[in-house]
Amino acid sequence: MTEAKTSRGSGREWTDDDVRQLRELAAGNTPVGVMSVRLRRSEDAVRSKAEAEGIPLPPTRRPPYGDKSAEAEGISLPPTRRPPYGDKS
Numbered sequence: 001m002t003e004a005k006t007s008r009g010s011g012r013e014w015t016d017d018d019v020r021q022l023r024e025l026a027a028g029n030t031p032v033g034v035m036s037v038r039l040r041r042s043e044d045a046v047r048s049k050a051e052a053e054g055i056p057l058p059p060t061r062r063p064p065y066g067d068k069s070a071e072a073e074g075i076s077l078p079p080t081r082r083p084p085y086g087d088k089s
Helices: 016-027 032-039 043-053
Strands: none
Touching: 016 032, 016 043, 032 043
């Protein structure tokens, strides 16, 4: 029986250019999902490499450019209107 030639982390090797691009994307507060698409790697691979290189990643489940909601901007929005299903007027 022959041993497998691949290991658990058997994806493509990270080049210096890949790491540079990862640093730039992280510095721009780019979400990990977008980074993974641009780097053509899984999200787990991006997170692992960032951790190994000491690159801080943006927090998950948060807007990448701060809170741009209307309330944060001090704008009051009109109440939402429901469609007139079975108008009871």
